[in-house]
Amino acid sequence: MAAITMLEAIRQALFEEMDRDPAVVAIGEDIGVYGGAFKATEGLLGKFGPERVIETPIAETGLVGAACGMSFLGLRPVAEMQFIDFIACCFNQVTNFVAKSHYLWGAPVPMVLRGPSGGGVHGGPFHSANPEMYFAHTPGLKIIYPSTAYDAKGLLKSAIRDNNPVLFFEHKFLYRRVKEEIPAGDYTVPIGKAITRREGRDLTILSYAAMAHTSLEAAETLAKEGIDAEVIDLRTLMPLDKDAILASVKRTNKLLVVHEDTRTGGIAGEIAAIVCEGAFEDLDGPITRVTALDTPVPYAPPLEERFLPNAEKIVAAARELAKY
Amino acid sequence: MSYPLTREQYLDLYYYMQLNRMLEERMVRLFRQNKIVGGLYSSLGQEGVSVGTAYALEKKDWLAPMIRNIGALLVKGVPPRDIFTQHMAKYTSPTLGKDGTSHFGDLKVRHIVSPISMLGDLIPVMTGVAMAGRYLGQKIVALTWIGDGGSSTGAFHEGLCLAASQRAPFVLILENNQWAYSTPVSRQAPVKNLADRAVAYGIKSAIVDGNDVVAVYQATKEAVEGSRAGDGPRLIEVKTMRMRGHAQHDPADYVPKEMFEHWKARDPIVRYEKYLTDNKLWDQRQKAEILARIERLLDEDQKFAEESPMPPPELAEEGVYCEGCHTIAADWKRSKQEVTPPNCSVEAVWKVENFGGLEPEIPTAKEVAASGSNGPPGSARSTVKNSGHGAIAPKASEPLAEKPEARIPFGRGPKDKEFRQAAENRSYGRNPREKSFQKGPQGKSFGTNSQGKTFNKNSHGKPFRKSSHDKPFVKNSQDKQGGR
Numbered sequence: 001m002a003a004i005t006m007l008e009a010i011r012q013a014l015f016e017e018m019d020r021d022p023a024v025v026a027i028g029e030d031i032g033v034y035g036g037a038f039k040a041t042e043g044l045l046g047k048f049g050p051e052r053v054i055e056t057p058i059a060e061t062g063l064v065g066a067a068c069g070m071s072f073l074g075l076r077p078v079a080e081m082q083f084i085d086f087i088a089c090c091f092n093q094v095t096n097f098v099a100k101s102h103y104l105w106g107a108p109v110p111m112v113l114r115g116p117s118g119g120g121v122h123g124g125p126f127h128s129a130n131p132e133m134y135f136a137h138t139p140g141l142k143i144i145y146p147s148t149a150y151d152a153k154g155l156l157k158s159a160i161r162d163n164n165p166v167l168f169f170e171h172k173f174l175y176r177r178v179k180e181e182i183p184a185g186d187y188t189v190p191i192g193k194a195i196t197r198r199e200g201r202d203l204t205i206l207s208y209a210a211m212a213h214t215s216l217e218a219a220e221t222l223a224k225e226g227i228d229a230e231v232i233d234l235r236t237l238m239p240l241d242k243d244a245i246l247a248s249v250k251r252t253n254k255l256l257v258v259h260e261d262t263r264t265g266g267i268a269g270e271i272a273a274i275v276c277e278g279a280f281e282d283l284d285g286p287i288t289r290v291t292a293l294d295t296p297v298p299y300a301p302p303l304e305e306r307f308l309p310n311a312e313k314i315v316a317a318a319r320e321l322a323k324y
Numbered sequence: 325m326s327y328p329l330t331r332e333q334y335l336d337l338y339y340y341m342q343l344n345r346m347l348e349e350r351m352v353r354l355f356r357q358n359k360i361v362g363g364l365y366s367s368l369g370q371e372g373v374s375v376g377t378a379y380a381l382e383k384k385d386w387l388a389p390m391i392r393n394i395g396a397l398l399v400k401g402v403p404p405r406d407i408f409t410q411h412m413a414k415y416t417s418p419t420l421g422k423d424g425t426s427h428f429g430d431l432k433v434r435h436i437v438s439p440i441s442m443l444g445d446l447i448p449v450m451t452g453v454a455m456a457g458r459y460l461g462q463k464i465v466a467l468t469w470i471g472d473g474g475s476s477t478g479a480f481h482e483g484l485c486l487a488a489s490q491r492a493p494f495v496l497i498l499e500n501n502q503w504a505y506s507t508p509v510s511r512q513a514p515v516k517n518l519a520d521r522a523v524a525y526g527i528k529s530a531i532v533d534g535n536d537v538v539a540v541y542q543a544t545k546e547a548v549e550g551s552r553a554g555d556g557p558r559l560i561e562v563k564t565m566r567m568r569g570h571a572q573h574d575p576a577d578y579v580p581k582e583m584f585e586h587w588k589a590r591d592p593i594v595r596y597e598k599y600l601t602d603n604k605l606w607d608q609r610q611k612a613e614i615l616a617r618i619e620r621l622l623d624e625d626q627k628f629a630e631e632s633p634m635p636p637p638e639l640a641e642e643g644v645y646c647e648g649c650h651t652i653a654a655d656w657k658r659s660k661q662e663v664t665p666p667n668c669s670v671e672a673v674w675k676v677e678n679f680g681g682l683e684p685e686i687p688t689a690k691e692v693a694a695s696g697s698n699g700p701p702g703s704a705r706s707t708v709k710n711s712g713h714g715a716i717a718p719k720a721s722e723p724l725a726e727k728p729e730a731r732i733p734f735g736r737g738p739k740d741k742e743f744r745q746a747a748e749n750r751s752y753g754r755n756p757r758e759k760s761f762q763k764g765p766q767g768k769s770f771g772t773n774s775q776g777k778t779f780n781k782n783s784h785g786k787p788f789r790k791s792s793h794d795k796p797f798v799k800n801s802q803d804k805q806g807g808r
């Protein structure tokens with residue numbers, strides 16, 4: 001079986017889920033004839049028709065609100081943000097309407113909101129965002145940020161079948177850059193479970209999305225220096241797999257968190273608090289962060305490279321941490 | 325078109341308007357006794373709007389009330405006790421005390437979507453309800469309200485743009501009660517009628533006297549049935565007046581006294597009583613009976629609410645997520661085969677009907693100057709035709725350029741190639757072709773270990789979040805398919 005890209009894996013998940021269940025509909029801008037800005041929905045219109053592949057005007061609040069309304073009648077809409085940056089335009093719908101419905105009046109909102117996110121491709125300040133933490137801070141939402149084709153497909157299927165609103169972030173750097181063979185047929189990957197990508201004894205590197213790859217790369221370099229790093233890919237940010245985090249820290253006694261999101265208010269801070277609450281006695285060194293800078297994502301390559309974490313920065317931080 | 329009402333229905337309208345008013349009068353008393361936990365908003369003088377609009381809906385139709393639409397909830401069959409308990413934050417309220425006022429809904433029986441405070445947000449949501457209803461073949465109409473103030477929000481605009489583009493069976497009642505908190509309509513919008521804006525969305529609209537319940541009913545019924553028949557969304561502006569401050573705390577000193585007097589003389593209930601009498605639709609005995617029936621109901625429900633307990637504190641922690649508490653199943657009223665090609669009722673063809681630009685019938689600047697006006701009546705638009713050099717008109721028969729190879733933003737092209745090469749040479753690059761991307765250190769295929777390591781307990785010994793995903797997932801997903 002040929003290896004497929006993460007983008008293709010996402011497309012397959014949409015196809016298979018729409019094929020499986022006519023309650024699943026796609027809604028978004030340019031997702032039909034054109035197949036979406038990144039071609040994630042290419043071919044959907046031809047197969048499923050315009051009643052199920054709904055193209056909208058440029059109205060993020062409109063289309064996310066409508067997806068929410070559709071879900072009240074038992075549909076499972078998958079709404080696309082052309083770029084995840086535009087989720088800011090419907091922030092209110094997502095955080096006040098979608099996220100609170102179940103808690104306040106017992107109305108589940110089984111919708112998925114997906115879109116290309118992340119930097120490293122010179123998309124500039126408005127096409128590179130990692131806005132996951134605005135939403136991780138919002139009770140009622142689930143947040144998925146996969147790093148591989150296999151996970152992307154399995155997690156998107158889980159997201160569509162989930163009874164809660166799920167935000168599904170697709171790192172655009174990874175869309176066509178990671179490939180892997182995935183099994184034929186239906187499978188799902190559980191929401192809320194981290195995965196150990198590399199086992200190690202000396203310290204734990206926690207990461208997700210594109211940075212999971214960068215962390216692995218750093219781990220290889222560290223291995224050559226005799227530092228044996230464990231690399232865990234969170235995959236889901238909400239609910240966070242606290243058990244996996246604590247168990248690993250209890251084994252390695254040192255924690256480095258890496259994320260492409262900006263530093264202040266990034267998930268690293270939250271993880272640090274969780275580890276302090278749950279494994280303080282096990283820590284042999286300071287919980288360390290490697291993150292993007294607290295700036296907008298700059299456009300020029302040298303600026304963006306300065307902004308983003310990379311393997312060198314991770315290796316340098318890990319070396320310091322390993323000294324404890 | 326007129327929709328005749330039976331004598332019984334005429335009396336129904338009266339019953340609901342009075343129930344609305346008498347319920348709110350009681351809540352004002354409860355507010356003064358400090359028994360209402362939060363704010364209290366009055367719809368005094370606007371009962372004809374809530375009742376007349378909601379009465380035009382069928383049982384299967386959906387509505388979402390705004391804060392001054394308690395009357396609509398009553399028409400939909402919501403008992404007064406739900407309104408009392410909501411305001412008093414009681415455990416017996418529809419939201420169990422988690423929210424107040426008219427912020428509650430009922431997906432299963434009454435088809436009510438709960439509002440949120442953010443004005444305008446219901447418009448896209450109810451558009452989605454309308455779209456889903458059509459998709460499922462339910463032949464429903466979705467209706468909601470918006471204030472004059474709320475009609476300036478972005479959500480109002482986006483919602484109507486979307487509803488119009490989808491021709492959704494959706495009716496929006498623009499409840500113009502002259503005030504948005506302390507701001508009069510004239511300082512919000514330099515248009516005579518807010519309904520004039522419907523032209524910009526390409527949808528039909530109507531303007532109606534909001535203090536005439538029968539007129540409101542007729543206009544809404546016409547819009548609802550037109551929209552149900554596939555006519556697209558409708559906007560109805562109802563002109564009425566907010567007869568109190570924004571909420572109980574607001575004495576509304578900014579409203580001229582004469583304005584209150586003007587509208588008091590047009591009180592919808594007093595007017596309707598006269599209408600019923602003039603048209604010999606009732607007698608005094610029937611009126612007394614209706615009022616007594618309302619008092620009895622309100623006595624009982626108010627007592628129920630006052631005697632109800634507050635919610636237990638631990639409830640605060642419950643219900644953020646659906647963890648299997650809901651069965652989600654759409655109510656299909658058409659064959660599922662019909663929604664997908666080749667049986668799909670809409671053809672997946674997008675035709676470009678014209679090439680844009682100025683239509684020939686639009687007058688030139690010279691013609692405009694001569695005639696003194698152009699554009700739709702009342703609009704301030706002027707259009708200037710091109711000044712003389714020939715237009716470039718594409719030929720309809722010209723073949724479209726061949727479909728280029730699929731490109732994605734930032735994914736291809738020379739810039740990206742450079743980037744990839746640089747990244748490959750860079751020691752910190754995230755090059756997928758390097759080993760670590762493909763294989764785990766143990767030579768396992770990277771990422772396919774979906775089970776990973778599972779840890780079921782956190783440090784407190786409790787399962788982390790009582791999630792459905794703690795169960796073996798494959799089994800779980802099948803459960804869901806079966807609908808829980």
Ligand SMILES: Cc1ncc(C[n+]2csc(CCOP(=O)(O)OP(=O)(O)O)c2C)c(N)n1
Pocket residue numbers: 392441442443470471472473474475477501503504505566570
């Ligand atoms: C988006 C938004 N901004 C501000 C508010 C605060 N607010 C609540 S009601 C109101 C006035 C609303 O006026 P209108 O829409 O005319 O409704 P009315 O109160 O007259 O029924 C304001 C400003 C809000 N609820 N939502």
Ligand SMILES: [Mg+2]
Pocket residue numbers: 471472473499500501502503504505566
């Ligand atoms: Mg108003």
